[in-house]
Amino acid sequence: MKNKEENSAYSAPALEKGLDILEVLCQCENGLTQQEIATRLGRNLGEIYRMLTCLVSRNYVANYGNTYTITSKLFQLSHFHPPTYRLLTEAIPIMEQLSQAVSFPCDLRVYSKGVQTVIASIQPPDGLGFMTRVGSEIAVAPSASGLVLIAFQDPVIQELRIRESLTGQSGIEVSHFQTVLKEVTAKGFASIQSNQYAGLFAISFPILDMNRNAVAALTVPMLARIDGMKQATKEEVEYALKESAAKLSNRIALAH
Structure with a gap:
């Protein structure tokens, strides 16, 4: 009472x-x-x-x-929050260089109570590719970025995010997800074939703070062409994305 x-x-x-x-x-x-x-x-x-x-x-x-x-x-106000504003300020130039280098779109996502939100999205020079709209809220479990945002966390935070993100999932599904998280942690990034779109491959690297926890995920969605035009290979994209994520992580860590 x-x-x-x-x-x-x-x-x-x-x-x-x-x-x-x-x-x-x-x-x-x-x-x-x-x-x-x-x-x-x-x-x-x-x-x-x-x-x-x-x-x-x-x-x-x-x-x-x-x-x-x-x-x-509301979206504009959220960008006035110092950590988010600083993250976006540092990220946009790096993302533009990355997209230009690999000729694929790239986006930046953050975790929020069981989902991930796209806070920045860059088009490649030709304007073609699989784009995600800024402000979109995306389920965590099926995506490369979702794996990254949960894998690179302290154990307590990781467990909390698993519970939030996999509500209603069976014990077997949760166990499989945890196994994949361990693989992502060991590898340092996530690289998976889409379970939702044919020909789509997503590569995502964590943006790490000074404590080596993921504050965001930098992701490149690779959409296979069928017209014979030459594309950057998965290995080339992984290398470029790794370099970009490391550069952004260093700047974020120094800002703290």
């Missing part, structure tokens, strides 16, 4: 309504009407209208006719 009273004493209903709206809009790419938002949240239109008016005035939400969509303000 005491816990309920304490939770009630420190609750902020108006703030919770606003956050609920932001979260539901972040999950919907095409936007929602007031009625759709109210239905999804189980609230009445009056409550939703007042919150939306405030969020629109503060530029967290945009109103196009009868449809409300999330703006880029």
Whole structure:
């Protein structure tokens, strides 16, 4: 009973309504009407209208006719966070050089509560390749970058991330994942054939802090051409990616 009273004493209903709206809009790419938002949240239109008016005035939400969509303000604010801003500032020039050298796209991903978020993505000079949109949230388990973000951690953090990322998976699946993590740790990076897209091969290296824990994963998705045009080999991409990840890791470690 005491816990309920304490939770009630420190609750902020108006703030919770606003956050609920932001979260539901972040999950919907095409936007929602007031009625759709109210239905999804189980609230009445009056409550939703007042919150939306405030969020629109503060530029967290945009109103196009009868449809409300999330703006880029939350994403912009996240980049003002010093560690993220520093990581992006150091990473972008290195990523541009990498993409130009191998003629493949590359992206930078960070871990967040059971998923990974793309915080930067660079196109190759010809603009072709398998691109991931900045802001995308991607499942951890099937990906090379997800393996890297979990493998290169202290044991306690690694175990926590495994539990968060593999919720609902069977014991056999978790055991297999742990085996693959050991292989990735021993190898120093992840290099795997996609389980979702034909002809796609992903190579990912960790960006390490001063404690040798992965703060991000730098990834090159290689999409095989079928027109006979010459491409960089897997070994060439691995070498270039290793050099780029080491350079970025050194800069991040020095920044601390």
